[in-house]
Amino acid sequence: MDKKKVIKFLIIxxxxxxxxxxxxxxxxxxxxxxxxxxxxxxxxxxxxFAPIVAALLAKADFKRMGWKPKLKGNFKWILFCMFVPMIMxxxxxxxxxxxxxxxxxxxxxxxxxxxxxxxMDASVLExxxxxxxxxxxxxxxxxMLQCITYAPxxxxxxxxxxxxxxxxxxxxELGKRFGRVRAWFIGGAIWAAFHFPAMLLAGYEYGSEYxxxxxxxxxxxxxxxxxxxVLHEIIYDKTKCIWFPAILHGSVNAAFTMYQVVLNAExxxxxxxxxxxxxxxxxxxxxxxxxxxxxxIAAVVxxxxxxxxxx
Numbered sequence: 001m002d003k004k005k006v007i008k009f010l011i012i013x014x015x016x017x018x019x020x021x022x023x024x025x026x027x028x029x030x031x032x033x034x035x036x037x038x039x040x041x042x043x044x045x046x047x048x049f050a051p052i053v054a055a056l057l058a059k060a061d062f063k064r065m066g067w068k069p070k071l072k073g074n075f076k077w078i079l080f081c082m083f084v085p086m087i088m089x090x091x092x093x094x095x096x097x098x099x100x101x102x103x104x105x106x107x108x109x110x111x112x113x114x115x116x117x118x119x120m121d122a123s124v125l126e127x128x129x130x131x132x133x134x135x136x137x138x139x140x141x142x143x144m145l146q147c148i149t150y151a152p153x154x155x156x157x158x159x160x161x162x163x164x165x166x167x168x169x170x171x172x173e174l175g176k177r178f179g180r181v182r183a184w185f186i187g188g189a190i191w192a193a194f195h196f197p198a199m200l201l202a203g204y205e206y207g208s209e210y211x212x213x214x215x216x217x218x219x220x221x222x223x224x225x226x227x228x229x230v231l232h233e234i235i236y237d238k239t240k241c242i243w244f245p246a247i248l249h250g251s252v253n254a255a256f257t258m259y260q261v262v263l264n265a266e267x268x269x270x271x272x273x274x275x276x277x278x279x280x281x282x283x284x285x286x287x288x289x290x291x292x293x294x295x296x297i298a299a300v301v302x303x304x305x306x307x308x309x310x311x
Contacts, residue, residue: 001173001174001176001177001178002173003177005058005059005060005173006058006170006173006174008054008057008058009054009055009057009058009060009165009169009170010054010170010190012050012053012054012057012058013050013051013053013054013165013194014193014194016047016050016053016054017047017050017051017194017197018196018197020043020044020046020047020050021043021044021047021195021197021198021201021202022197022201023043024039024040024042024043024044024047024198024202025040025043025197025198025201025202026201027039027040027043028040028043028202029201029202033118033119034118034119034120037118040198040202044198044204045158047198048158048159048161048162049158049161049162050161050165050194051161051162051163051164051165051166051169051170051194052160052161052162052164052165053161054165055164055165055168055169055170058169060165060168060169062164062168065164065168065169065242066168066236066239066240066241066242066243067241067242067243068241069241069243070239070240070241074238074239074241074244077235077238077239077244078244078247080235080248081152081235081244081245081247081248081251082148082149082152082247082251083148083251084248084251084293085147085152085248085251085252085254085255085281086144086147086148086251086255086258088255088281088289088290088293089255089256089258089280089281091289091290092278092279092280092281092283092285092286092287092288092289092290093258093259093262093278093279093286094289095278095285095286095288095289096277096278096279096283096285096286097262097279099285100270100274102264102267103263103264103267103270103271103274103279104262104263104264105262105263105264105265105266106136106137106140106261106262107136107264108125108136108139108140108261109263109264109265109266110260110261110262110263110264110265110268110271111125111260111261112125112126112265113265113268114260136261139261140261140262143257143258143261144258146254147251147254147255147257147258148251151250151251151254152247152248152250152251152254153247153250154250155249155250155251155253155254156243156246156247156249156250157246157250158250158253159245159246159247159249159250159253160242160243160246162249163232163236163242163245163246163249164242166187166191166229166232167232167233167236167242167245168236168242170187170190171183171184171187171229171233171236174186174187180233180302181302183233184226184229184230184233184298185226187229187233188222188225188226188227188228188229188230189222189225189226191225191229192218192221192222192224192225192226193222195221195225196218199214199217199218199221200214200218205217205221205280205282206220206221206275206276206283207272207275209272209273209275210272210273210274210275210276211273211274211276211277212276213276216276216284217276220276220282220283220284220287221282223284223287223291224281224282224287227287227290227291227294228252228290228294230294230297230298231248231294231297232245232248232249233245234297234298234301235248252281255281256280256281256282259278259279259280262279263279
């Protein structure tokens with residue numbers, strides 16, 4: 001591991017990311033409403049390019065990151081990146097709502113409430129559905145379809161800013177010093193910490209009213225980032241192309257939005273308290289299927305590598 005490069009990378013990436021998140025959160029909170037939310041989200045979008053900028057300034061070897069698309073022989077990984085996040089999201093919903101069934105609804109009431117909190121007229125949602133001839137279930141199905149088709153590809157162009165820094169530079173460097181498994185844990189913890197200011201100042205990911213706030217949220221999100229980072233690293237290692245983990249990242253970000261269309265706003269206070277448990281895939285309960293999948297895939301990969309090494 002090039003210790004100087006890694007330290008330089010971490011200092012730069014955290015200064016850039018934390019600075020943007022703090023500024024975006026403080027300005028967004030002071031303005032409030034839709035404008036404040038857009039400013040905060042804009043700061044997060046820009047923040048996604050902090051890792052690639054930091055890697056560039058740390059003089060990472062960009063030529064070896066695999067920028068040329070490698071479709072031949074990797075079609076199964078494209079399908080994995082596009083579909084698995086949504087499948088895991090649905091399974092996470094199943095686990096979460098099996099415990100708290102009263103929080104489930106397909107009437108889009110939670111989405112409508114989100115509109116109102118942003119200062120928008122919730123009736124616009126009903127009018128849009130009526131004018132298009134859709135009902136709530138049709139909209140939910142269309143949202144799911146978007147999450148497994150074009151949304152991952154669109155989001156990929158933002159996600160590449162993170163993936164070039166994390167998977168393209170940091171994880172390989174950590175692996176040289178700590179080995180693959182420990183690199184997964186260390187890299188995932190760093191990836192999670194990258195988001196901490198937004199979580200603490202603006203309720204990013206879980207809000208601010210959940211049980212155990214803010215510590216439980218930070219711990220839960222760290223566990224999620226470790227598990228997600230494992231899959232990203234394995235896919236990058238298998239494909240040798242940085243665009244594949246970027247697609248997976250984009251697909252996960254798209255799937256996150258689905259929780260808004262399956263919650264019952266009649267239990268808003270309870271939802272806010274339980275948000276750290278789900279129904280989003282990054283919730284402590286909802287992530288169980290995803291973590292199981294990650295552990296199984298990691299175990300299979302490590303077992304195969306051990307056999308190759310032994311041979």
